[in-house]
Amino acid sequence: MNAALQTSTVLPPGMHPDEWAARLELAACYRVFAMLGWTEMIYNHITLRLPDSVTRGQKQFLINPFGLHYSEVTASNLVKIDLEGHVLDGSAHRVNPAGFVVHAAIHDGIEGAHCVMHTHTTAGVSVACLKDGLQQTNFYTAQLHGMVAYHDFEGITIHADEGPRLLQSIGDRPAVILRNHGLLAWGSTLPQTFAILWTLQRACEIQLATFSMGGPQAALPVPEAIAAKCTRDALQFNPNHGAGRDVFDALVRQVDRIDSSYRS
Template structure:
C-alpha cells in the first residue's frame, strides 16, 4: 500500500487536487467519528471539469489511511481512467454511479453502515421526528428497501426512483447515504443524519413515552436550517474540521 512513487498532484488540475484533499479528509473524518465499517463503505466525489469522472476509495484501505493521492479515478462504469495500483469495490460503486448519473447536483455521495443508522433503518417506522437533528433530515428524506448486496445493475433504476430529489437516503437494513453539492455539505448532512439516529435509539432505550415533533414544524425545517447556517452549513463547519484533522494527522493531504 503505497503511493510514494506516484506524484499524483503533478498529473491533475489544481481543482481536482483540492477535491482529492477534501475527499480524503472526509474519509478520515468518517473514521474519526466511528462511522466506518472496516473497508466496506464509500464516499465518492465528482471530478471538477471532467466528463463524468469520479474519485472513490481504493478497496482494501482503511479510512484512516486514505490520502489525496490514493483515491482512484473512475468513469460512470467503474473503469479506471487514471493509472492506479488499487481497485475499487464494485458493490460500492453500483449505488454511487446510479446516483451520480441521475443527479447532476450530486457532487458528493457519502454512504456509511453506522451502527445507529443501520439500527434505525431496520425499524418499521424508520426515522422518527424526535429531535432537532431529525427534522432537518426529514425535510429532504427518502428510503429504499433492501434487495441484497448492491451488485446488480437492474437495481439502479429503483435506487434512483426511490431517491427522487432527496438528499438524505435511508437504505433499509443497510445504512445511511447523503448527497451534497460539495463534500463538506455531504459530510455535515451525515453528521446530522447519524446524530438523529443515535438520539432515536437512545430515546427508545430509555423506555419512556416519546414526544414527536409536529409535522408542520418539519415542513419549515429547510428554511430554518438555511437561516441558521446562512445557506452554507458545510462551508461554515468544514474549515474547522480540517483544522482538527491537521492537528491530529495532516497526512491525508499527501
C-alpha cells in the first residue's frame, strides 16, 4: 500500500484500517483509469478482494457504485459485496450484475486473483475483434509471451453459467482478451494487475497503429524465442521487483495533483 495514501487520510470510525487502505488504493485506481481515458461512461469494473484480516477468510470484494463515472468514485462510496454480488455494507448504491459475474468467477476460481480489471478501450476492443487477435509484432506483445488467454464472446456477461467456460479459457494466464468484447487482467495485487493490463493495452495500441500503416502483412514479427526472452527479462510483473508498485504510485501522485477527492 502506498505510504502516502496511508498517512494522508483519516480512518473512518469503526472501519478496519486494512479495509480503508484497500478502499483508498482502489479508489485511486479508478481515478488513474479516468486520467488515462480507460472509461466507458458508467460501465466496466475494477474489483479488489478484501484481505482476510478484514473478512476473517470470507471472500468479500470492493466494486464501483453503478451509475457513477470513474472520476466520481471515492474510498467511501465503493461498495462491499460477496461472491453473489450482495451488498454487505449497507450502501445505497447499486452494483451492475453484468460486471461482477465475470469478476466473481475469476476471484473464486483462480487462486491468487485478488484484483480483476476490465476495459472497453478502442484499441482493446479492436484487437479483440480481430480473427488472429494480438500478434507478436511489438515491444509490448513480446513482454506477454505465454501470458495471453482468449475467451469467445457469449453475449452480455450476466449469466453465471459462463463462469466455468471462462475459467477454462483463462487457465493460469493473467492477460485476457475477451473476443469481440474487450480486455481483462487479474493479479495478486492491484499494482501487479495494473501493470499487466497497461502492457496489454499498450500492445493493442501499437498493433492498431501498425496495422493502420499496411495491415498485418506489413508488420515485422518478433521471433518466438526473442519474445520468450523478453518476457523472462521483463521484471515489471515480478513481486520481487515491485510488481508494478512504482509505476502505479507515480500515477497516483499525478492524480493527487489533479484531484484528490477520491480519498474522501
